[in-house]
Each structure stands twice: as structure tokens, then as C-alpha cells.
Amino acid sequence: MSVQTTDYTVSEIRSPAAFITSRVFIYGALVFWAFVCLFPIYWTITTSFKSAVDVTQGHLIPFVDFTPDWKGWRSLGLSPDSIFQTSTVRDEFFKRFMNSVITSVGASALAIIIGSLAAYGLVRYRYKFAWFRNEDISFFFLSQLILPPVVLALPFLVLYREVALLDTRIGLVLLYTLMVLPIVIWIMRDQFNSIPVELEEAALVDGLSIWGAFFRIVMPIALPGMVAAFILAMVLCWNEYFFAALLTSTDAKTIPVMVASQTGSQGINWWSMAALATAAIAPLAIIGIALERYLIMGMTAGSVK
């Protein structure tokens, strides 16, 4: 591929001067946008090591124009000198962090399980529930995507109080599952469609049941797709704020709610806000960089035929 495309680039742009101009333009644009993407992250991370003076004077580069200090991390109880001392802020942070982990992993897992099953059924079999056929059922699932959280939030507030699920992690897990289920079904339908049906036919001939064929033959092949759907669902659940803000108060608060509640109250206390923001975005940023391939696979499922 590379040989072919190099060919194409060189021959398309005829003169060397034009070639160099286009290179400069392309790399200039790339570097510019990389800067746009990275600078806010860089700024947040460095600010968590700044003191008030460094913030107000707009110092940007650590060690060159300001001396880094663990200030922000100390206020979170996460700096080297405070990590072994008791810290209520750190306990609070870890509690919120665990809530986020449990709700997002739980919801993604639940959505993957029931979503994959449904997607497989819709791809392989013909259903007829009353007058609903496969296309209608698929449409029903996918149409949940346009449902804005605000429509469900208030009824759920009332209903969750009645069933004692308000401010519980299970309550959030159920809602998040609902939120990501259409996306999971969308991705998994695409996945199962790409698996040749002959594989399962052979498995059935060999005496496996329908469900046996699904678990022993289809699941292993569809695993990358499941990982992709899982990562994408994780990202959406981890960053979700609206439901969490309305439906949790003390026990089940998640990281975004904690971040939001700090922004209002702390004014100029930038270093601790920056440390908190860094800690909130770090897990997903790391997952995203490490599993970027799956994330892209999930986002492009079904869009390119």
C-alpha cells in the first residue's frame, strides 16, 4: 500500500516546490491541531503542580519558569509525602472513583451481555412478535439512541424513589446500560453479520445446540467486536454526568459529579482542581491510548460498507 500511495502523492504534485509547500502545509496543520488537542491536557497536568503565583503569572513550562510542587496532589492526599497519612479528601476521591469504576464496568458488561445476545438473534433468526418483525425490533432498539437523558431523568427520579434505587450504584448501572445498549447492538450486529453462517451450521451438524454453537464457536470470533463495544460503552458511562447528578446524592456519586461540585466552590484554588481533573481523566486517557484500535473499530462499525 505504501509504495502505491507514495507514487500517487509524488506524481500528483508535479513540481518539487509545490511538493515541499504541500508537505509544510500538511505537517503544519497536523502539529497545530495536535497542539490544540494536547495543550489543555498539558495545562491541567502542569497546573496541578503550580502555586498561586505561578498560576497568576501564567507560567507554563515546569523547571524553566516555575518550580513544580506537589501542592495540588497534596490537597487530594495523593502526593508522595501525604500518601501514607490519613486524608478525608483521598478517601472521598477513592469512594467516588470506585463508584465510577463499578457503575461503568457493570453497565458496560450488562449491556454487552444482553446486547450481544439480542444482536446475534436479530442477525441470525427471523422473529415475529405480534406484528413486529426483525427490522421493527432492530429499529426499536436503535431508536433508543435519540432518547435524550432529560426525558427519562425525571420519571426515573420518581420511580427510583419508589423502588428504593435512588442514590444506589445498581440504579445507575441500569440506566447506563439502557443508554449504551443501542450502541452495543449496533456494533455487535455488524460483527455477527461478518461471521459466515456456515461455521454455525457445521457446529450444529456436529451436535452442538444453538446456544452451544453461540458460546463455543461464535463468541470467540466476535470477541474483538465485544471488546470494541465494551471500551466505547466504558467511555460513555465513565463520562456520564446528567443522570449521576440528578439521581445520586451521597452514596453513589461518581467522579464527574465530584468534579462538578468542586468547580463551583473553590474559586482560585486551581492546583487542587487541576489535580482532581487530571485524576478524573487519567484512567480513560490511558485506556484510550492503549486500546485505541478497538475504540476506532467500535466507532466505525457499520458506517462503512
Add this chain to the structure above:
Amino acid sequence: MAEQTSTANAWPANPADLIPAGRKRLGWGLLAAATLGLLAIIVVQILYKTEMSTVGFDTWRPVVYAYILWGAALGAWQVLTRGEDGQRALFLLPALLFTIAMVIFPTLFGFYIALTDWNLSSFTGRRFNGLDNFWQMLADPYYRNALLNMVLYVLAVLVEYVVAFGLALLLNAQIRARKFFRVVFLLPLMLSPVAVSWMVGKSLMEYRFGPAATLARHLGWDNPAFFSDPITARISIMMLDAWTFIPFMMIMLLAGLQAMSREVLEAARVDGATAWQTFWQVTFPLMLPVSVTAVILRIIFKLKLADIIITLTSGGPGGATDSVSSFIYREYRDRSNVGYGTMLAMAYLIIIVVFVTWLLKVASRFVRNVN
């Protein structure tokens, strides 16, 4: 309930008459018992809650458990009475029962709440008041303003699309370190909007010391207040939201570009087309289906826009940046006005269902006409 016809070639259906009558009876018995149990527990709860009986549970949670058990019984009934066909139905049942319970019931309940006068902070409780909320909504200038803002925010998607397309073209060019740039460009999508609204909105764009404000001063804007006058505040919100979501469209467009066949571009070049002509005559039309999918998905996400506004401006100044979701959020949070807030939400739901349906129709016709 569930009837299936098997596709002719793939799965020969198990004839239902091979299943012994005893097993069928067991299945029906199970379903009947579960249904009766569910109905019984609902009736008991209703009687208890309306204080017509003293037997019952404090919360409705047992009804949830009963529903789950009923779902399990429904699955067992399918397998017992219909054999292999039932096993196939079992793939679909969990997701279907889950979604129905989580969507249909709350939405219907929501429509009911929308017709009540219900303020959590008042002592009178819930009172049915017909269409009063609806008339109030029609006269509410802030809601109209929020709807108008949504139109503007949705239109901003077109600008995002242009930027995303440009970035996708850059990433698709013959460049070094493509993987590095792709990861970097994707990063903003990973960040939580709430954290972003602090990182960018409240610190980078901070009036006094924020680097963005400093830069703006250097560029000759004397008074770089990003969130104080309505127009600038709207544009700032749009830019913040664009920053997080451009990668989403960019990735889809990039996938489309990479799936395009080289031969077509080659042919255009052989025919003597310039790069500009090639783009408009070949690349862009071929990319149209992917573009439409990306833009529509992005619009659907845009219609849910709330987090950034809630945490950054709370709709201010004077409601200028409010999206519908953030407006309803405050209607509930600050004024505890559940009945009216729900009416607004339900009206919004109807508006966007109509809008998205129309959009899908127009888009499919558009794609068909061009190709």
C-alpha cells in the same frame, strides 16, 4: 407470543408437535403461575399504598423482583413449549424485556407527570392539572430561547463537520507518525465533558490568567471575556463541545476515506483532474453516505448537550447559552418543578423524534439523488 418462521436455507425448524404434551403443560403452568404472582404482588402493593389494606411492602422493589422472575418464567415457557424456536427467542428476550421495562413504562409515566402540578418543595403534593403546563410552556420565553439555541448548536455541527473532514484528509495523506497523530486527535473524545469544562472553560479561558485569554489579548482583543456577552458565550460553548466531539466524526470520515478505492482516484488523476477537482468531483460524492451517517449521529449526540452548559455557565448570561436539557435540569434542581420540567422534556422528545425522522428521510433521499 413469539412466533418464528425460520429462514428457508439456514435453520430447519423443530416441529412443535415433537414436544411432549406434559412438557408443554409444565411451561404453561409456569407462565401462568409467574403472571399471577406478578399481578398479585402489584395488586397487593396498590391496595397497601392506597391504604386500603395493611399488608404490603414499604417500597415497590418486590415488584421489580417479581418482574425479573416473570421474565425468567417467560423464557422458560418459550423453551418448554416451543423447543428450539423458544431457544432462539431466548436470545432476544432479555434485551427486549429490559428495554421495555426501562423505557416504555417511565415514558408513559412521564407523560402522566407532565400533566400534573407537582413541585417537590411544596407540601400539596401531586395534583392533576390537565394541560396547564402545556399552556405555560407555550408562553415561556426561556424555553423558546433554549429551543432556538438548540437550532444554533445543531447548525454548528456543519462547521464541526468541515473541520473533521479536513482532519480526516490530513490523517489520510501520506504522512509519518500517522498513528501518533491519530491517538492525539482522538484524546479529547475520551475526556469527560465535566472535566473539560473546568480544564478549558474555567481555567484556560479564565478572564484574568487563562492562557487563552492572554493569547487573545496579544492578538488585540482587549477584553477577552469568553462567557459574558450572549453571542461570545454561545460561540465558546460551541467550540468547547466541538473540541470534544470533532474526533468522533473525524474517525468515521477517516474510515470512509480509507475504504475508498485507489483506482477511482487514480483514474481521476489520469484524466488530468487537479487535486481540487478530484476532491469535489470524486472524493466528496463518494464520501457522502459516510458523511451523512456521521453528521446525523453527531446531531443526535448534540441534541443531548447539557453537561458543559450546566457546569460552565449554568445557562448564563441570562439563559443565552441554555440548551433544552440544561434548562430543564435547572428547572428541576433550582425550582424542584417536576411537573412542569417533565412537560418541557416530553415536548422536547416529540420535537426531536419528528425532527430526526424528517432528517433521516431527507438524508436518504439526498444520498440517493446524488449517487
